Amino acid sequence: MVCRTSPAVSPSRRRFLGIGAASAAAVALGSGLFPVPSTRPASARAYPFTLGVASGDPRPDGVVLWTRLAPDPLAPDGRGGMDDRDVTVSYQVAADERFTTVVHRGEAVASAELGHSVHPEITGLEPDREYFYRFRAMGEISPVGRTRTAPDPRAEPSMLRFAFVSCQRWDDGHYTAYRHLAEEGLDLVVHLGDYLYEYPVHGRVRQVEVPDHLAVETVTLEQYRARYGLYKSDPDLREAHARFPWVAVLDDHEVKNNWAGAADTDEAALARRSAAFQAYYENLPLRRSALPAGPTMGLHRRITWGRLADLTMLDTRQYRDDQPCGDGRSADCPERFAPERTLLGAEQREWLLQGFDTSPARWHVLGNQVPMTQTDTDPGPDTRVWLDPWDGYVAERDRVLAEAASRGVRNLVVVTGDRHQNYAAELRADHADPDSATVGTEFVGTSISSSRDGQDLGEQGRALLEANPHLRFVNEQRGYVRCLVTPEHWFTDFRVVPYVTRPNAPVSTRASFVVEDGRPGLLEG
Template sequence: MVYRTSPVAPPSRRRFLGIGAASAAAVALGTGLLPVPSTRPVAARSYPFTLGVASGDPHPDGVVLWTRLAPDPLAPDGRGGMDDRDVTVSYQVAADERFTTVVRRGQAVASAELGHSVHPEVTGLEPGREYFYRFKAMGEISPVGRTRTAPDPRAQPAALRFAFASCQRWDDGHYTAYRHLAAEDLDLVLHLGDYLYEYPVSGAVRQVEVPDHLAAETVTLEQYRARYGLYKSDPDLRAAHARFPWVAVLDDHEVDNNWAGAAPAADAELARRSAAFQAYYENLPLRRAALPEGPTMGLHRRISWGRLADLTVLDTRQYRDDQPCGDGFSSDCPDRFAPDRTLLGAEQRDWLLEGFASSPARWHVLGNQVPMAQTDVDPGADTRVWLDPWDGYVAERDRVLAEATALGVRNLVVVTGDRHQNYAAELKADHTDPDSATVGTEFVGTSISSSRDGEDLGEQGRAILAANPHLRFVNEQRGYVRCLVTPERWQTDFRVVPYVTRPDAPVSTRAGFVVEDGHPGLLEG
């Protein structure tokens, strides 16, 4: 018997305006939404699955699968070594790694319009179980990926095991942390941004020669596509994608450093954002709900893990006001306290608060790009903070935390990227008053490679630890963060590697912290 995914209502025409009218069909075919037309066979000049395979956004009845055909992933024209012809890509989903029990199969079309990527959304799977998948195209078979569906929404799972990561500048170091992450026992991976960096690339640290066309800042679609090809050339990144479903959201460097979506933007900036968004969609396991409309993209969403946890993925870039007083440090910026300043935008903030009110989950997790807890870098009398994260939008931070408390959120835990440092922090009702109530917990994860090797605790880290009594831990090495969530407790382990400028670093747990159900705040564990 041939199994096919269930039909889904087609996305609206408005969704396609940013990438051309003809792309409505391209996206529908690339997600397996429409029957696949007959296409002429295309033979591979070399292996087309060089970028690997991935899955993402698990639901109780299915996941989205991903691959992109690119026999020459670094091609300067951004085509990955492909021409303009559409290519039919077949996929299989099986209950076992040997594919003796295939439970779903189907086809999608990889078109030049979307970088020869496909995003089939597979449904009809059983909740809370492991599956395996693979693709076939151009006479070749892809590597095998492993994925997992979310539990039944009525279930109370015994545990959720996940890791979160961010900030993986390719030319700052090796992705050895991903090799260790791929060996963990996890249900999913949460990627919190800076999947790539827009800056010119050097091969010095990795001791490889980089093509000249990559030694320029990314601005065009062709440049962003080639940059993703470079990053995904790393086998450890590909292994981590193939091992677990990912839930991904971008931050700033996927577009441009510290960009702010609600700030006025010139046409060239909007064109760059459109190109960056399209390339991000083409290269990540995202559902068609995330398809860009020119310089906008739908990325905030919820992933529920039964009645144990709701993972709310925030987008702190597209809807934010411009940073106050510039986007660096400041010890004197009254505008950061302005009551109308927003990081989330009114619509996303209302959606977040509605989720607080309606969620039946025991743990409410916010996947967040920039630190929420105050991070003063001056241990003296002054308060000197970065203005790009929530410290530049104080009134909205205080409102979100106050509303979570008023709406009876039982356990609020924020997980965050961006900083290239590890933090364990208690979220305060008023961060200017160390004695104010603790209303939640935040874990900030360091970078995979950005900022190179790092150190256990440098001068800046010591200053941050001294200046912020609500911070219980600061570390400045590279790595990722592993979390085990049960109905009774949350365990966080900061997993670090001693270096990234050389390959094959070992991994260790630098520190662990516990949050107990119903008791916001940190315990060492």
Template sequence: MVTRGPSLSRRRFLGYGGAGAAAVMLGTGAFTENIASAARLKGANPFTLGIASGDPTHDGVVLWTRLAPDPFAADGAGGMEPKAVRVEYEVATDDRFRKIIRHGRAVATPELGHSVHPEINGLAPDREYFYRFRTGGEISPVGRTKTTPPPSSSPKELNFAFASCQAWQDGYYNAYAHMAEEDLDLVVHLGDYLYESGVANNKRGVTVDPKFATETFDLARYRLQYALYKSEAPLREAHARFPWIVTIDDHEVENNWAGDLSQADNEPDQDPEVFKQRRAAAFQALYENQPFRHAQLPSGPDIRLHRRLRYGKLADFTILDTRQYRDDQPCGDGSSADCTDRLDPNRTLLGEEQFNWLVDGFSSSRAQWQAIGNQVAMGQTDQDPGPETLVFLDPWDGYVADRNKVLAAAVDRDVRNLVVITGDRHQNYAWDLKKDYADPDSPTVGSEFVGTSITSGGDGADIDDGGRTFLAANPHMKFFNNQRGYVRVNVNKDRWRSDFRVVPYVTREGAPVSTRASYVVEDGVPGVQEA
């Protein structure tokens, strides 16, 4: 039995009260008139967790930092005293800050882990900017960010990368060191930024402080886990180099959770109300440590993560949340060849509201490419080359009706190019999306690129027996790889190109990177092709 930390107070569990709401708004920079009462921080470097920007629009971006002069302090407070601290920020058109075009002040409050999320507006579209923070005489590293093109424009191209699954205990963040050197407009992180498990047993071969050996359950421990992950310089560098669009999968809270249910929902101490307390703590720590806008501020155990970001008329990014609104996994989770519940037309992965929001976006979008940011594999993953269909039940294979409805809606609403980008699997796939996998003659209606992990799973291999089985059992799968890395994407009016960038090892530092394979989707032609 794992010893759990103290429960959240009822006030924190149910949401922010008046004082908490004020603290939140101070962190956005909205209440500049109240900043005079905030203390000035003096002493050690407070920017140990780095800086970041996120959710870019054509005229703005959100900036982020969290003050933590002692990031591994046992109480999770980062070495900060329980009082508000003034933080200044600057945005410039050059990295020497000779032309500062925006500056302001926010207040880092203990209620939000001394994080700030100033939202910068009024910027020029499709433009590179530089930013930094200052407090107590200390100046942060310089970050680079970029706005998106005007909504009515037709950009020549879009360059981005997507990544997921970065278990600290499984290796070093070699992939991020190379991602930071790419020429990208933005990065999409598709979940498992954090893993909830302790890291005493790790593939790095290092001894860790005992406070990192336990599983995360309360706010202090989640804060410590983020501090550990953000202690990795390549991750901080990738954040500082590009704006990120971030969502979650399961491990930011707990493995394979579903809606209000813990994976351990059959245990007496994991009833839904107890699990909601854990989820509230996880979501608060998530917000404190990511470049989220105020719209993503959690309310107790709830957070709005599904959202849409446009890149001119070239592409829309539709970011899904496949955890908060789903029904419990059918047939006890795991894998099954005979679970008929997975076919139940009333079972949902997205929930009704999010499903309607998604398909309404299909109708209203003017974008040439619909990029769906998705956490768990949408395409069918049969594990049996024989007559049976043996599938995992946590991803869309466990929610067949929702998958079929989404793909049918894309066809019915004349989506020109549907491309799904996915994490979770710790493997690289390029495959076709079929309108109905139960029908051998079903048409291809979209494409999916599943990206491997940054570290999760350890060093990996180019292909293994599992990969050979997948290729034999799934004719819609055109490519499989089991190394670590990320996917680099170039999109233009003629085609989408995904380069699978891989490193040969993660259990030691300094790995080189190479492009293992490249696959394309031609405009108006659903399905993947080798470049």
């Protein structure tokens, strides 16, 4: 895995944001990097593992594990029912679910500074193996989690099975899709953003009463922490975390709608981003390399799956220029074609392009937050597009696709969230020219719950299909996308549920597509 170093923050701004050496010490203790000092146990009034367990970012020799102690996860002070004392958390990793063969054990410190979360990074495991893990703290034992290591980088695996998800607004619907996802035979889950939403919460759809302190927009660290506690109260989400290792990256709503790193730089925006980043780190299975330094966070990275696939996780928020012509839709915005405009930032873009040169993988996969393909919503002569995704940064999109082709990327597949719609698209060298070469494939996944029940194909979806010949499929229901990757083929299934505004929806495969090795473009499955 390769990570970029976050940009430096000035000393005065560091003081303003409260960034200091204590944070580095806290994360080192929470990751099990240093020996654990003796700590007094906090009094246990309730079960501390209410938020469940998780693992993530698999490597050939290990994974990162996660839990957060929170006997009262919705506490308005953001402490999760804990006090200021550090708590020692022990953990075990075993080759079997009954823990008769424990292969790794250790301890980490859950500190108040990091929301009593721990992120132990396990090494010394065998590649391409299933393992089980659990935690113990405050006299209680956590649920058992299942995880998997990545194959040896020199190996040629016969397959990779994963699903990708995004956009799970709690008050828009039930997380039934996660219940079905947890029953799939997957190697990992890729979460592409909008893990939570910053808007005030109501409980009408779920028919529950929401505490007053959640019925406000999130701005402070305490509010973000309580919001994660609410979202993780859903048992289907917790089960999906416990079943598979996750590879996660944030989008906009984990901070605020449509934020742009290069534009939102006043002190209030930076303080809010710092709070949001810290809460995101505290609640996801992320490595030390992702520890925020105030308003910056190292999220773009690569996960390798032997010589079969490289998963390159992009960060399309922190380094982007402001959206052109506002951040809505426009049919007349020449600024979106400006050659200097960037969604990735120069350093991340060069890191991405270098990966095109150095990756030995057969399939090069980009984990991407906002649609890369053009999505014109006007079937007439005008081109009317949303300006927050890559359509607002056309020159950079064209450069990335041209470089992938010129540098000999064998199979470029982009997996994307954000849109609350399913798309299967062919990425064109020039989306304005329907006859231009196809250089890659993009699958856009719908939301888990955001935008409520949806429909199979509405007026907007029909307009998209009519206006964009490179779009082969559009669907507007909720669900997730399941992918099976082999050396010869990529198989994608769009898995949908008919409703989320009431529980217990069934799941079905709405459409399937195939990509052949060495032949960019889509075949129906």
